[in-house]
Amino acid sequence: MPQWTLVTGANRGLGLEFVRQSLASGAHVVAACRQPGRATALNALAGEYPGRLRLLPLDVTDARSRDELVRELPLAVGDDGRIDRLINNAGVLHSGERFGHLAAATLDDSLQTNVVGPLLLTQALAPWLVDGARVANLSSTLGSIASTVRFGTPSYAISKAALNMATVQLACALADRGIVVVALHPGWVRTDMGGEQADLDPAQAVAGLLARIDALGGGDSGRFLDADGRVLPW
Ligand SMILES: NC(=O)c1ccc[n+]([C@@H]2O[C@H](COP(=O)([O-])OP(=O)(O)OC[C@H]3O[C@@H](n4cnc5c(N)ncnc54)[C@H](OP(=O)(O)O)[C@@H]3O)[C@@H](O)[C@H]2O)c1
Numbered sequence: 142m143p144q145w146t147l148v149t150g151a152n153r154g155l156g157l158e159f160v161r162q163s164l165a166s167g168a169h170v171v172a173a174c175r176q177p178g179r180a181t182a183l184n185a186l187a188g189e190y191p192g193r194l195r196l197l198p199l200d201v202t203d204a205r206s207r208d209e210l211v212r213e214l215p216l217a218v219g220d221d222g223r224i225d226r227l228i229n230n231a232g233v234l235h236s237g238e239r240f241g242h243l244a245a246a247t248l249d250d251s252l253q254t255n256v257v258g259p260l261l262l263t264q265a266l267a268p269w270l271v272d273g274a275r276v277a278n279l280s281s282t283l284g285s286i287a288s289t290v291r292f293g294t295p296s297y298a299i300s301k302a303a304l305n306m307a308t309v310q311l312a313c314a315l316a317d318r319g320i321v322v323v324a325l326h327p328g329w330v331r332t333d334m335g336g337e338q339a340d341l342d343p344a345q346a347v348a349g350l351l352a353r354i355d356a357l358g359g360g361d362s363g364r365f366l367d368a369d370g371r372v373l374p375w
Pocket residue numbers: 149150151152153154155156174175176199200201202229230231232233254279280281282326327328329330331332333334335336339
């Protein structure tokens with residue numbers, strides 16, 4: 142029975158690198174992104190790895206799009222295909238927020254993209270996860286309540302704090318199937334979101350994260366970790 146890695150926000154940044162490295166290590170991959178037709182790098186990879194990469198459309202904020210992905214999954218992975226790694230990577234950071242000018246739309250979009258989307262997608266995909274699967278939610282130390290000492294990117298920070306709680310809720314909900322759910326901080330990475338000054342290139346960051354995901358044990362479920370396996374403060 143083929144087992145698949147499913148990556149959201151797979152067309153650029155860390156998501157694209159998750160796809161690349163998963164394919165290189167022999168995995169079958171479902172790459173979900175908003176506009177697969179425009180995802181040039183993903184389409185090139187599909188040519189390089191015939192039969193091992195499927196592209197599906199997904200806007201994580203859109204209930205119909207999430208439902209459609211679940212409906213199309215059997216066509217992509219086969220009736221007996223299952224997911225053994227779900228990487229909830231899609232995320233958004235609205236920069237430039239200033240106190241006194243916070244906007245409901247920015248908060249709402251951050252919550253829909255960074256929390257509601259991954260939580261409800263994981264719920265919808267639960268029947269497709271193998272027992273013992275790994276679910277990795279891409280979080281951030283900016284969502285650490287204990288570490289926050291200054292005002293900055295509040296919509297993002299609030300949404301990642303909420304994603305951490307969603308991670309613990311999912312870990313509890315899926316525990317009886319041995320499914321391990323974690324919130325992972327990738328480090329500060331040179332992507333469109335991280336910017337050019339960031340510490341890590343995507344290849345380094347994703348190599349560490351994939352190694353961490355593969356090394357997870359049952360006792361790790363519900364934890365907030367970095368790529369070295371350090372437990373981060375809530
Ligand atoms: N880079 C860092 O330093 C850093 C640090 C901590 C945590 N993270 C987290 O790591 C994850 C990946 O970050 P990144 O640096 O690769 O970000 P990025 O370069 O900005 O890429 C974001 C990805 O998410 C997708 N996305 C955004 N909204 C979406 C939606 N509604 N539906 C589906 N896909 C959507 C984007 O697709 P489009 O191309 O369609 O917009 C894109 O593929 C995020 O969750 C981020 O919060 C990153």
